[in-house]
Amino acid sequence: MKLLALETATEACSVALWLDGELLVRHEVAPRRHAALLLPMAQELLAEGEIPLAALDAVAFGRGPGGFTGLRIAAGAAQGIAIAGALPVVPVSTLAALAQGCHRRTGAATVLAALDARMGEVYWGLFRLQEGLMAAVGPESVSPPEEVTFPGPEAEAGCGSGWARYREELAGALQSLPALLEPEALPHAADLARLAVAAFAAGTALPPERAQPCYLRDRVTG
Numbered sequence: 411m412k413l414l415a416l417e418t419a420t421e422a423c424s425v426a427l428w429l430d431g432e433l434l435v436r437h438e439v440a441p442r443r444h445a446a447l448l449l450p451m452a453q454e455l456l457a458e459g460e461i462p463l464a465a466l467d468a469v470a471f472g473r474g475p476g477g478f479t480g481l482r483i484a485a486g487a488a489q490g491i492a493i494a495g496a497l498p499v500v501p502v503s504t505l506a507a508l509a510q511g512c513h514r515r516t517g518a519a520t521v522l523a524a525l526d527a528r529m530g531e532v533y534w535g536l537f538r539l540q541e542g543l544m545a546a547v548g549p550e551s552v553s554p555p556e557e558v559t560f561p562g563p564e565a566e567a568g569c570g571s572g573w574a575r576y577r578e579e580l581a582g583a584l585q586s587l588p589a590l591l592e593p594e595a596l597p598h599a600a601d602l603a604r605l606a607v608a609a610f611a612a613g614t615a616l617p618p619e620r621a622q623p624c625y626l627r628d629r630v631t632g
Contacts, residue, residue: 412466413610414452414491415603418444418484419476419504420525420571426599427455428607434459435600444483452491463495468615470606472597473501474624475533475552476525481623492618499621500606500614505570509537509544510601512569516590520547522565524572524580527552532572532580533626536560543608552626555579564588569595 413428423444424437436451456463471488474481485501492499509521519539524532535550547562555576567590573580574593581587609615 411607411610412461413468413470413500413603413606414455414466415470415502415599415606416448416452416484416488417472417504417507417597417599417602418448418480419472419474420480420596422596422598423447423451424599425451425455426603427459427461428603429459429461433600433603435598437598439596444480448483448487452487463491466495466497468492468498468500468606468610469495470500470502470602471621472504472507472602473622474504475527475550475626476504478623478625481625485621485623489618489621492621497618498615499618500609501616501621501624502602502605502609503535503546503550503624504597505533505535505550506537506544506546506605507597507602508570508595509535510605511598512567512592512595513539513544514601515592516567518567518590520563520566522568522580522584522588524555524558524568524570524576526571526575527627530554532558532576534558534572536562536565538563543605550626556583558583566590567592569593
């Protein structure tokens, strides 16, 4: 399996190239520079991996939720690259990638991923480990942090910018504070790639013209 993954939903811009289980990555925290950095990063990785675009099996991208501009950049780039290489696309949840990264670093098996959605709200989702990958427990949502609620297991860890801005509100809503917190965590294309490989195997790849962001709400937040 050979797959290129793009993630620009937050201030981080990252690209990963999955080559039969090996990963090559580029990752830079560069607010407002995603459009300038993304394609050169992808070109660098393809050159480093010595693989032509047409030899890939798919292009994955962080579908959101996240910043509207960043989501459009990733979806547009994935679509363009996929059309050029006659490849399918694999949309992957940004929150799932965030939770996957938290599991990779901490070992937590249940993670509440939360991103600051501005306007007093958070994008959030609960994820639980299944066969090494984080899977959603219920739908992803956008709401004020004090309204976050979910059935099922307590979160072992919390990650993402929503925790950085609304730690007390989220702790109050959950009636407890997770033992592990990563409020500065950002989604990474390496984690997105791992999820995308499994999604591709499950048959969720789409034709490139269907590469669309998932905003969770219609109001523009940048």
